[in-house]
């Protein structure tokens with residue numbers, strides 16, 4: 001009865017469809033779980049991110065949990081995470097994704113994890129980095145540490161309105177900075193992000209990290225534009 005009362009005051013709703021969650025459901029309802037478009041790239045070995053970044057950034061292996069479609073369920077999910085403060089989605093997807101990947105021993109050889117950072121200004125506004133929970137879940141499932149203070153994002157300024165991808169890439173590149181590179185020298189780094197669209201963010205972060213000697217990079221994202 002107390003649970004019912006709490007449910008009334010703070011309704012637990014599904015991050016995809018906004019229906020009330022049942023007692024044994026967490027973050028996403030069973031119906032949505034069933035309908036979400038999994039890429040299953042851990043089974044098909046379809047290296048979607050590598051293909052998208054061919055000739056731009058060399059990646060060892062990559063995986064995305066979900067296909068992103070505009071006006072689709074995954075968009076609702078990412079929107080809830082980034083703009084409605086539903087931080088739990090991050091760890092939930094991280095756990096789901098990492099467990100799938102663990103079933104095919106995907107984490108073998110990876111030494112350290114780095115989530116794509118957000119700027120201090122954004123962190124203040126949102127209150128959290130939307131990739132942090134995802135990264136922590138990977139760290140726990142694979143028992144691999146997160147490398148801190150290696151990559152940071154400088155606050156973006158008003159010059160971000162560019163029309164073509166090249167210019168936008170240029171701006172993004174300027175915004176990410178790597179330091180303390182000794183920490184990742186000779187290591188295989190798993191770079192994590194929420195959504196892979198043009199790949200500009202992964203490319204910018206990856207090329208910063210590649211300044212470290214003998215570094216290898218793999219990438220995993222919550223979703224990828226289909």
Ligand SMILES: [Zn+2]
Pocket residue numbers: 014015016017018019028029030031032033
């Ligand atoms: Zn739902």
